[in-house]
Amino acid sequence: MTYKNQKPSNKIFFIGAGPGDPELITIKGKNRIEEADVIVYAGSLVNPKVLQWAKKDSQIFNSATMDLDEIIEVMEKAVKKGKKVVRVHTGDPSIYGAIREQMDRLEELEIDFEVIPGVSSFLASAALLKKEFTLPDVSQTIICTRLEGRTPVPEGEALEALASHKASMAIFLSVHMIDKVVEKLMQHYNGDTPIAVVQRATWEDQRIVQGTLKDIASKVKKANITKTAQILVGDFLGNSYSLSKLYDKTFSHQYRRAKK
Known part of the structure; x- marks a missing residue:
């Protein structure tokens, strides 16, 4: 206007x-x-x-x-x-x-x-990790959230409630509370769920720490990462998934006929 x-x-x-x-x-x-x-x-x-x-x-x-x-x-x-x-x-x-x-x-x-609009850090972090948030038969949902701190979150958006969906998650502004993050996530994800912490994604001094929910807190503390980091968690970080229908030669759509 x-x-x-x-x-x-x-x-x-x-x-x-x-x-x-x-x-x-x-x-x-x-x-x-x-x-x-x-x-x-x-x-x-x-x-x-x-x-x-x-x-x-x-x-x-x-x-x-x-x-x-x-x-x-x-x-x-x-x-x-x-x-x-x-x-x-x-x-x-x-x-x-x-x-x-x-x-x-x-x-x-x-x-x-x-x-x-611009490129968010959660997208940049996935790019650095060379991962896809929306893998067939793994997750078709991305949850962007944060842990409550000085700024509260609305009722129903507690991290443990969102974790119940077991979707791909990008957790902002929470790495300084990594122990609490892991505690809440493990109410629904198992301890072997892959997780990555990306500090200052795409900056010259970027750092990446990867592990599972069982060991990520100790790794993050050892790396002394306390701010400006994304926490990505979910099975999309793993290697088991189904191939998409988009490029399946046996699948027809508007632009391509299936091959026998």
Whole structure:
């Protein structure tokens, strides 16, 4: 939408910068950074290398030191001056990005905005492990969640309740509580279930620790991994699965006839 007191091209872009590797930002996101007059980026998580495409005279703000009011004030003032503004988040901003509260405030101010998606760290982690979340006869469901901590989870979304589905799981923001994660998962997964912890996926200093529910906690502690890590768990990490019907020569679909 375009608001009455605003030029059609004068809006804020929320950009998912990807998991770490600056080349994993989308072309559209990179283009918006190149054009930006004002950039507000999540400095505690976003790789600063994505700012290499910013103009020399761009104003750059690190939101790690800012509260919501300060972030909105910077963006509002810039838009009212006719400047191009981008708000850069890590991964994909729709997952633990806290962008809804920002978008609602901008709507109250009648400031237009657009969201450009990015590559989430749980997808980057699967790519690094060379695994597929949705294997036939293993799992056709991916659960993205987190363990309750300072931020609670809604009733019914406790980790042990979600684990009862035995689906492929990506657990965010919880590696510092790995013992508790394992305790809750083992209420439904057996101890031999494969699990992987990927820290800073696609960054130059990325680390991967793999094991089973029985031994992953000790391995993670030995590696001293306490933050910025994905926990992936489920039998999709194993090697037993059925071949898909998509490329089965005996299976017909819209684009191919079955072969005898």
